[in-house]
Amino acid sequence: MPDFDFAQPTSLNEALELFAAEGEVRALVGGTDIVDQLKTGRRNADMVVDVKRIPELQRLEVAADGLHVGAARNLTDIGEFPAVRADYGGLADSSVLVGSWQIQNRAGLGGNVCNAAPSGDTIPALLSHDTTAIVASSTGRREIALSDFFAGPGQTVLQKGEILVELVLPPSPDNGASSYLRFIPRNEMDIAVVGVGSYLQLGSGNIVEKARIALASVAPTPVRARAAEEVLEGNVLTDDLIESAAVTAVEAATPITDVRGSAEYRRELVKVLTRRTLGICRDRING
Amino acid sequence: MKHISMTVNGDNHELLVDPSWTLLETLRDHLRLTGTKEGCSNGNCGACTVMINGRTANACLVLAAEMGGNEITTIEGIATQGKLNPVQEAFIKDGALQCGFCTPGFIVSTTALLQRDPDPSEVEIRTRLAGNLCRCTGYDKIVMAVEDAAAMLRG
Ligand SMILES: Cc1cc2nc3c(=O)[nH]c(=O)nc-3n(C[C@H](O)[C@H](O)[C@H](O)COP(=O)(O)OP(=O)(O)OC[C@H]3O[C@@H](n4cnc5c(N)ncnc54)[C@H](O)[C@@H]3O)c2cc1C
Ligand code: FES
Numbered sequence: 001m002p003d004f005d006f007a008q009p010t011s012l013n014e015a016l017e018l019f020a021a022e023g024e025v026r027a028l029v030g031g032t033d034i035v036d037q038l039k040t041g042r043r044n045a046d047m048v049v050d051v052k053r054i055p056e057l058q059r060l061e062v063a064a065d066g067l068h069v070g071a072a073r074n075l076t077d078i079g080e081f082p083a084v085r086a087d088y089g090g091l092a093d094s095s096v097l098v099g100s101w102q103i104q105n106r107a108g109l110g111g112n113v114c115n116a117a118p119s120g121d122t123i124p125a126l127l128s129h130d131t132t133a134i135v136a137s138s139t140g141r142r143e144i145a146l147s148d149f150f151a152g153p154g155q156t157v158l159q160k161g162e163i164l165v166e167l168v169l170p171p172s173p174d175n176g177a178s179s180y181l182r183f184i185p186r187n188e189m190d191i192a193v194v195g196v197g198s199y200l201q202l203g204s205g206n207i208v209e210k211a212r213i214a215l216a217s218v219a220p221t222p223v224r225a226r227a228a229e230e231v232l233e234g235n236v237l238t239d240d241l242i243e244s245a246a247v248t249a250v251e252a253a254t255p256i257t258d259v260r261g262s263a264e265y266r267r268e269l270v271k272v273l274t275r276r277t278l279g280i281c282r283d284r285i286n287g
Numbered sequence: 288m289k290h291i292s293m294t295v296n297g298d299n300h301e302l303l304v305d306p307s308w309t310l311l312e313t314l315r316d317h318l319r320l321t322g323t324k325e326g327c328s329n330g331n332c333g334a335c336t337v338m339i340n341g342r343t344a345n346a347c348l349v350l351a352a353e354m355g356g357n358e359i360t361t362i363e364g365i366a367t368q369g370k371l372n373p374v375q376e377a378f379i380k381d382g383a384l385q386c387g388f389c390t391p392g393f394i395v396s397t398t399a400l401l402q403r404d405p406d407p408s409e410v411e412i413r414t415r416l417a418g419n420l421c422r423c424t425g426y427d428k429i430v431m432a433v434e435d436a437a438a439m440l441r442g
């Protein structure tokens with residue numbers, strides 16, 4: 001591996017000063033992306049900052065404004081957290097899909113988000129919950145809607161000196177539920193050919209009060225299928241409505257053909273997984 | 288170089304580590320604990336599985352510099368006082384290995400699994416061990432060994 005300096009701050013202020021320094025300063029949580037990227041020269045660093053010992057970045061709790069998950073909190077803890085399992089089903093589904101148990105024990109939710117892979121499994125689930133990213137630098141804090149967070153494959157809108165502190169998912173009411181599914185050729189340990197995260201909120205008479213659909217691996221960044229959300233909202237949820245939303249979701253996909261699958265195959269998967277995740281959301285609300 | 292103090296299999300080690308050293312190379316090349324294997328070096332094979340504070344991790348993706356204050360368990364720490372642990376005995380009894388390269392990683396992952404769930408289903412065994420690859424056995428004997436080890440530990 002190339003040479004770099006290393007720091008392990010125990011407070012956010014100490015960390016933010018380190019990130020303000022000259023050169024390429026990189027955060028490290030689980031290292032399950034960055035260590036291999038450094039080894040193979042796909043990313044470089046003058047300094048690596050282990051952010052796991054900063055208390056704010058380990059937060060995992062429900063507050064009045066929703067679920068707060070610190071950027072360094074590991075995916076095993078998140079997938080097992082009772083409130084996540086009860087009210088943020090898509091996040092629970094996706095946390096336990098990332099890599100292996102070994103990977104989930106180490107990988108942070110913030111690592112998955114900041115690595116910004118188009119295939120990042122937790123991202124569609126977070127998008128489906130209208131997640132906000134809380135970002136800080138030595139000069140202040142700002143909030144970014146997660147839907148505005150990604151700039152391209154492996155790229156975020158974070159500026160030099162900024163780090164992700166936490167992700168905030170608004171409260172999920174009893175008449176709402178989410179779900180995430182991905183397709184891979186194996187059962188475990190593979191990159192999503194397509195991933196779909198959906199959220200539904202149903203009012204009286206099964207009218208869709210709110211719908212969110214987000215797609216992975218079909219565009220340079222994870223994307224929302226907004227037209228499909230509009231097909232659902234305000235209408236009575238039936239199998240036919242789910243089907244037309246699934247067909248419409250394909251419009252949001254601009255997939256490429258690669259070793260994992262052709263563009264045409266990916267479009268078909270968007271339809272199938274959108275249909276299935278919406279069905280799971282409905283079952284979770286009713287169950 | 289960075290000074291760290293970490294516990295490996297119960298023994299405290301004061302070390303000077305280069306920030307670029309992985310935990311895997313530190314264990315193997317500097318502490319001479321060569322039971323932990325290097326297969327892929329990128330998180331896919333699980334040959335390098337160790338426990339950090341009781342949870343499994345791929346040592347090839349961990350920086351040694353991160354480990355200050357942590358407790359590491361490697362395959363060398365699984366047997367107690369020269370006596371094989373039931374997981375190791377079950378792997379031998381069931382012939383759950385051929386070349387043996389993957390075995391230390393499987394034993395560490397299995398130990399962690401059985402600490403969490405003393406009676407796992409076959410699906411749970413296969414899911415929790417999905418991060419450990421074996422090119423020889425075809426996995427069935429490994430699953431059988433995990434089930435037998437679980438039964439032995441339950442008594
Ligand atoms: C074998 C294997 C299988 C995998 N399978 C999957 C999979 O199925 N699905 C999937 O989505 N991913 C998968 N991955 C990728 C990886 O495990 C995930 O993306 C993981 O969530 C990364 O988290 P981490 O904490 O390890 O990130 P790290 O490697 O520590 O960091 C990732 C990136 O985010 C940056 N970063 C981290 N925290 C912050 C912060 N607070 N502020 C700003 N930047 C930050 C880092 O600088 C780095 O660039 C796999 C990886 C491996 C090795
Ligand atoms: S050597 Fe670490 S996972 Fe293969």
Ligand code: FES
Pocket residue numbers: 383384385386387388389390420421422423424
């Ligand atoms: S016994 Fe040879 S790789 Fe598993």
